[in-house]
Amino acid sequence: MDDLSLPPTPAESPQRGRIGAAIGDPMDGIRRGVAVLRHRKWFAIIMFLGVLMLVLAYGLTRTKLYTATASMVVNSRELNVSEKDKEVLPGLSTADNAVDTEVEILRSPAVALGTVRALNLVDNPSFAPSLGKAVGSDRETAATGMLLGAIKIMRPGTSSVVSIAYTAPDPMLAKAVADQIGHQYLAVKEGSRRAAVEQVARGLGSELDTLRVQLEAADTAVAQYRAQHALFDSQGATFTQQELSLYKQQQAVAQAALADAQAKLSTARGQSRKGGAGGVGAVLQSPVVQQLRNQRALAAASYADLQSRYQPDHPDLIRSRDQLAALDKAIGAETARQLASLTANAQIARDQVANAAGIVAQTTGTLASDNNASVQLAQLQRKADGFRATYQALLARKTLISSQALVADEDARIFSPAALPLRATSPNKPLIVLIALALAGIVAGASVWVVEAFDRKLVSSADIERKLGLPHIANVPEIASILRAGDQAVSPVDYPVAHPMSLYAEQLRAIRLALVRKGRSGMTSVGITSARPNEGKTTLAISLARVAAMAGSRVLLVDADIRRASVSRMLGLPRHAGLVQVLRGTVRLEEALIHDAASGMQVLPAGDMAGNGQDLFGAGHIDALLAQAETRFDLVIFDAAPALAVADARLLLRQVDEVLMVLRWNDTPRHTAAATLKRLRALDIEPLGVVATRVDMRALAAFGHGDVDRNHADYGAYYA
Structure with missing residues (x-):
């Protein structure tokens, strides 16, 4: 308040100056405060008791309230739909504000509204009187606001555990709401992921439809070009390549047969020149020659035996000699026939080699022409393969998102459901008494101070x-x-x-x-x-x-x-x-x-x-x-x-x-x-x-x- 005290004037006596100088005791303020309290003691007592009674009456007569607390582990994993080389559900976030984000989700109106609807709180006796005459969605909105005002989401320290506390006059309601908040949080998270999946499905579906059309067009172009240029293949090679390979195999077989026939013929001729028919290796393989040789061997043995016993002109010896000569003639005739056969076979083999070489040359020319067309075909094929790879990757991504995103998130869960509260948490009688005493003291002191501040009377x-x-x-x-x-x-x-x-x-x-006055007279x-x-x-x-x-x-x-x-x-x-x-x-x-x-x-x-x-x-x-x-x-x-x-x-x-x-x-x-x-x-x-x-x-x-x-x-x- 304004201090209307007057400053010392020049006419003031030295005594008054000393009075002003004596004021400065640091304890004077405390003593004055005590004096004021003593002065206003009845007013202070009345204010103290009045406020005390009001606070106690208000606090101790309030409706009993029960608090239920549920605990859950939360995480901040989000559905990854943009990075194709990353997992759909990445590991838990290590950011400091990750759990804070989840706590805000727990406090969101969406979670509260889901709880209101799940527990039908608009018709609950604890909510209905406060909703007034609101109808329809307005009742749900009002109930959601009331619920948000009463929910307490607490995070102890820096852990990923949060506590969901709710206070209500009905202990069963308090427990139900605390548990339901956790369930609605999980439902909101799941709904968020479902919405993300649906959005991704729409986006990827449109992209897949476009890629499908492009892939079909590319495959059609490849097929048409292949048919136009007869570039059909089997097991990775064109038919021309397969034919050329077959013709080269046949040419090699013919060349091998020619070489074999020529070798046999050359050997047979050489043996024939050196030692007659008996030395021809090819002839020895003939069954007729083998039989004739077996007969000649028997005839030679008989001739040798007769020659040792008879004279050269002995009829038996002559007959045996003639038999040997007949056998040698037969063997020679057979050998000549075999040499002719070998010569014919060699010629046939030579003709086959020439024919195979011609076919290979013709097929090679055709293949050279096909190779030029294959370059363009390969380009068309690579384009089609690119569309196919992209299409398959997007299709696999869509399938992966649709499957993984809907899998239950095990690290976000209610690990401690709320217990049914058996003791009321409010009113807290000892706390109310302390608050009443403190508030009464503060109000009484403040009231005394205000009264004293506005009191302009002079007391001492x-x-x-x-x-x-x-x-x-x-x-x-x-x-x-x-x-x-x-x-x-x-x-x-x-x-x-x-x-x-x-x-x-x-x-x-x-x-x-x-x-x-001293010294005054009269x-x-x-x-x-x-x-x-x-x-x-x-x-x-x-x-x-x-x-x-x-x-x-x-x-x-x-x-x-x-x-x-x-x-x-x-x-x-x-x-x-x-x-x-x-x-x-x-x-x-x-x-x-x-x-x-x-x-x-x-x-x-x-x-x-x-x-x-x-x-x-x-x-x-x-x-x-x-x-x-x-x-x-x-x-x-x-x-x-x-x-x-x-x-x-x-x-x-x-x-x-x-x-x-x-x-x-x-x-x-x-x-x-x-x-x-x-x-x-x-x-x-x-x-x-x-x-x-x-x-x-x-x-x-x-x-x-x-x-x-x-x-x-x-x-x-x-x-x-």
Whole structure:
């Protein structure tokens, strides 16, 4: 709040400077805080108990809530449909935010909406009252929002385990929702993959259809070109190549047969020239020759036997010789026939070789022509093979995605379903009590602080000196705060007379002592004023005058508040000529004075205000009055009007020796007091100090931190 305390003025006394310098104790703030709490203790207690009861009533009467928690392992594997050389389902992601992504999926409206539909929460008693009159999809939307607000997804540390907690009045509902959130998460993941598969299937299907058309066109072109150029093949070779290979094999066989026939013929001829028919190897293979040779061998053996026994002209020998000759002739004839056969065979083989060579040459020419066409055929074939390979790869990818993407993801699973909660988690009574105590303390403290911050009243002597920059002279007690038994009927102005040794009278004597300046002689004039009416200045003026008179001083009490005439009213004085008439010069001072029998002081009442009262407090009039009083009185006390509102009071106060400013304790706002001082100082009026009136001494002892009279009870033996 604004600090309306006034800064020290050049007219301030050294004493006030010392007062300001003494403030700086670091513990002062703490002591002031404690004092404020003591001051406002009942307000603080009421606020504390009120907030405490409200919080406890609200917290402890709330519906019991049960929390169920399910735990699951999550992963962040995504369906790979773009990289053809990678697996469709890659390994788990190692990124730091991978699990965070899955946690956000668990918190997504899609998961919550699936749970609402699966458990039919829109008709559940825990949800239905809050959905109001919403219908259809609006009810589901509202229920989804309520569910999202109550779900808590927690991830302990950096693990891949998340906890799904849900709180509800029904423990069965809490368990069902916690488990269903996990199931819906898996369903959303599966649905996401199915959608990806369907999207990929549509894209790959379109691409496969295009490739199929291109592949069929390429295969047709290959077939047409092959048919056009007769480039049919079998087992990787064209028919021409296969024919050429066969013809070359036949040519080789013919050449081998020719070589064999020529070898046999050459051998047979050579043997025939050297040794006759018996040495021909080819002839020996003839069965006829073999039979003839066997017969000749027998005939030769018989001839040799006969030749050893008979003479050359023996008939048996001649017959045996003729038989040998016949056999040799037969063998020679057969040998000649065999040589002719070998010669014919060699010629046949030679003709076959020539024929095979011609066929091979012709086929080779045809193959050379086919090779030129095969180059173009190979290009067409490679194009068709490329389309075929791409088609087969995309078809295999589509099949792989369709199969793997729908396989259950075993590393994303609920490994710990929620247990049925048997004990309510809310309201937490110990926690509510602690919160209630803490909140009540905070609210009570804050309330006291706010009230104190907005309270502009001056309570202690330290407040007065700090805020106003004036010395605090005394605390004049509220009579009720120091009354003893039997004193209830005594008025404040009579109390110092009835109890001259009381604390009330002692404070008045302290004020009188402050007015008696060291080294001053003669009469002292004092003006007593206040910021507002009913501050207790008139009571103070009367009581101070009586105490001073009882102490032996010659005292004149002047009722200078001519508009209200408070002194005359409080003392019960009759209507009498007074200050107004004296200042006008119509009555002499001696004639206007009234003697106070109780104390011996003289009272100058206000008098009759009939007529114009302006300029009564002019310098000439007041000087004349003081001149008349100087020889008769030691102390003249003016009960002036409130200085903030009445200009006559300020005019009067400029002409007196000292000014006392009266503030009602714990009542006068400091900004009002500050405004009064501002107007006084504008006229070079510097009050001697401040007197606090109607001070509750018991309350001051309880919370008046920084007040000089806080411990007045310790001196009770000095007051009677």
